[in-house]
Amino acid sequence: MKAVHFGAGNIGRGFIGLLLSKSGYEVTFVDVNDTLVELLRNKGQYKVTLANEQADSVIVENVTAIDGKNTALVAEAIADADIVTTAVGVSVLKHIAGAIAEGIALRLSNGGRPLPIIACENAIGGSTQLKHHVYEHLSEAMKVQADQTVVFPDAAVDRIVPLQQHDDPLLVTVEPFFEWTVDRSAIRGDFHKIHGVHYVDQLLPYIERKLFTVNTGHCIAAYQGFLSGYETIQQAMKDPAVIAEVKGALLESGAMLVKTYSFDEASHQQYIEQILERFINPYLTDEIIRVGRSPIRKISPNDRLVKPALMAYKLDIPVPHLTRAIAAALLFDEGSDPESAELQTYIREHGVHAAIEKFTELSSDHPLHAQISTEYAKLTEQRSQASAK
Ligand SMILES: NC(=O)c1ccc[n+]([C@@H]2O[C@H](COP(=O)([O-])OP(=O)(O)OC[C@H]3O[C@@H](n4cnc5c(N)ncnc54)[C@H](O)[C@@H]3O)[C@@H](O)[C@H]2O)c1
Ligand SMILES: O=P(O)(O)OC[C@@H](O)[C@@H](O)[C@H](O)[C@H](O)CO
Incomplete structure (x- = not known):
């Protein structure tokens, strides 16, 4: 059984590749990072270490890699695969879509097994979203054919894998916890299940619970931590003021999730507690720059801050912490992050109201827009008072 996985990065090696390999798949990573591709191809294996006291480790075997820039080679691998997975970043999906479409076309010309x-x-x-990008590269006839065999089940993946700083570029340290949930309703044919994956009939409650709890809390620790001068999530989560912002927001998104999906309130509270423990794992060093990365994506209307705030607002749940978190994201001024640089330039040139309108898509007369700009003004004032001291 063959798997093709796009993105030999942290989550690709530390989670998806690991589970695929342990389930008996030969894993071919596709990446544009020449070092990773060469090492994976030469070694055929890599090590994953758990961030726990014993630093347990496992060797992931039966892996290789191909250069993502070689579209013909990637297409051939897809034509021959039993499953294709990605972990490249949502904004990169459009860039890998052409190669996937080429692979699907080749596969269909060979008979077209389910994929x-x-x-x-x-x-x-x-x-x-990936399906839409891929279908832009297929003819109408090909789309009809692909509809018969190629499926795009949505998924939620949860495992904290920080930036890696080891002498061995393939070694990856991951937190022990993991959760990979896949929408089984979309899957057809004889599918070799991946061990450790939770298959569900409806994915939306799972992805919203994950994104609006783990990732909402995580990015608030990053943005509030950044404003307080911390460098890692572990440092930020020692500060009672940061913890209060994270917990406050998770109570807001939690109340919304419990109401929307009829989750058991006590179980959701346990879910939150478990996540807070994961954030402070002393065996991990997770940099604020990574967790806060791509602030434009993170304040976009369907993502971890604005979406839960809007959903809660519509249920009459007040969202002071979530709106303050959006304001803090607008102040994430980290020059090494291209989206942060773009956001700061936009705010400088057009003002914060225009930025809120453009990036969150909350119009100027929306009550949440006013709340965000008020919080932005307060945070800006606090920051200038702190730097004057
Ligand atoms: N790290 C985590 O804790 C974590 C957890 C859950 C989900 N995720 C998600 O997984 C995805 C990847 O995150 P990550 O932390 O592993 O990032 P990463 O930067 O470590 O890995 C991304 C990899 O994709 C590769 N890549 C970029 N463009 C490519 C292309 N055109 N073709 C092939 N490969 C390409 C990069 O070279 C890199 O190796 C993101 O969507 C992220 O939100 C991350
Ligand atoms: O990967 P991002 O940029 O969407 O979010 C950064 C982190 O919050 C994220 O990678 C978490 O570590 C991960 O989602 C945990 O499952």
């Missing part, structure tokens, strides 16, 4: 394509990205409907 699931699962995007393992932090986004609602990630595989569905």
